[in-house]
Amino acid sequence: MKRQNYILSILLILFISPLIFVSCNKNLDINQDPNNPTDVPENLILSALLSNFSYEVNGGYPTRVSVLWTKHLAGGIAGNHEGNYLITGGDVNNFWTSFSYSDVMNNAYVLKNKATTNGNPNYSAIAKIVLAWNLSMTTDVFGDIPYSEAFKGTEGIYKPKYDSQEDVYKSIQALLDEAISEAASTTNVLKPAADDLLYQGDMTKWAALAHTLKARFYLRLSNAPGLTASAQAKLALDELAKGSITMATQPKFKYFATTGAENPWFQYAIDGKWAVTTRPSQYYVNKLLASNDPRIAFQATKVVAATNVDPANVGKYIGLTNEAPGNNILNYSAIAPFYSAKDAPLYWMVYPEVEFIKAEAEFLVANKTVNATVTAAYEKAVRASMDFYGIAATDANTYLANNALSSNANTAYGQIMNEKYIANFLMFEAYNDFRRTGLPALPINNEMYPGQTELDQPPRINQIPVRFPYPSGERLYNSDNVPADIPTDPVKAIVIPVWWDSK
Incomplete structure (x- = not known):
């Protein structure tokens, strides 16, 4: 790797700066290794x-x-x-x-x-x-x-x-x-x-990214010893008010459809440089299917017909567990090309996270109660996640109608963090949020392999x-x-x- x-x-470097290595000093120092520059x-x-x-x-x-x-x-x-x-x-x-x-x-x-x-x-x-x-x-x-x-x-x-x-x-x-x-x-x-x-x-974009990271990190410490969630949330909101990434400026790193320069997820999970067995989990796929979530089409693929693929699986989203599959790996959904194409960009951070930071922060500032501000922030965050994929507004409306924010505080907090978890698909931040809040409630990966015992x-x-x-x-x-x-x-x-x- x-x-x-x-x-x-x-x-x-060569692509961006093609003239860097063209000229040489005529008085070359033979005692200096040109392949190991000191400055x-x-x-x-x-x-x-x-x-x-x-x-x-x-x-x-x-x-x-x-x-x-x-x-x-x-x-x-x-x-x-x-x-x-x-x-x-x-x-x-x-x-x-x-x-x-x-x-x-x-x-x-x-x-x-x-x-x-x-x-x-x-x-x-x-x-x-x-x-x-x-x-x-x-x-x-x-x-x-x-x-x-x-x-x-x-x-x-x-x-x-x-x-x-x-x-x-x-x-x-x-x-x-x-x-x-x-x-x-x-x-x-x-x-x-x-x-x-x-x-x-463009340094204005870098400054906006820095403000966004500061807000993320303030919220990260919402349950840290000696700190209060409402105060950390207020700091996060204040920071985002100074500037943040937008849908147009969310940090994404470009990759290319040439050997050695492909997207990391392509290299890791699709073309077999390491494996082709890392795929959307059964838990996650079933979770999105259960709520008719349109984002699944951008996060996972449907199984396609191929040798040793069960015809009953073709055209379906089928998730994987952390064990040897009972049949050919092609019977399971792969990471969708939105994330895993050779030339797909790698998103370092997605704009919808900004809106979910605001939604959670407003909830915490309100001492974990649901009010009109929290509800509006939640809906805006979910719509931002749909917009991220280009999902039609009518589909977003239908989804929100079926997943309206509860007036019950505990249920509402779970909804906010669950939606953020989906919006942060393949993002490291989802792990931090889970540890920080315990949300969403995730089952452990303790599947027993066929024919094995604890011993x-x-x-x-x-x-x-x-x-x-x-x-x-x-x-x-x-x-x-x-x-x-x-x-x-x-x-x-x-x-x-x-x-x-x-x-």
């Missing part, structure tokens, strides 16, 4: 940074595992795997070491420092947004993580201390505040342009995991700093909530 992303980064300009760092963050993190391991745990997808393979909660310290090493810290956060840190030194605050702004976002995803699955000492190898710090998750979130918000200020700066020696593979140098399987947990185990590499090389309250045994570790998960 890392090789594919490396190819993608290089292809994109890379901001524009080249930025393109690779965005590419790596998209492929390795937003479309990478944390998202692929979390959507199994939230039952958006299932892994139809025999034996134990992430889908039925088998995850080890070795499994998470690549995400922690190679992708999250090295490819993304370290390079974001380098970019922000270089941009500051060179007088390019717009580049620093983008670097800080990416750094803050990646920090959030890392701390959300691990809890306490290194940050304040994480990128100080040049200062001789090779075993960085772990910062508390509470402090990491304070740093995340500070980074985003700084980014918003720097995005507004016009005093740049060099400004992002085509090398900005997300917004092509055939390793220890199982009777709940959806609420964190990743710490990497085995950290326990080997930075053991003194790994939090002592998180067991080495992953079965015991993954049931311990992170700091903000105290519902």
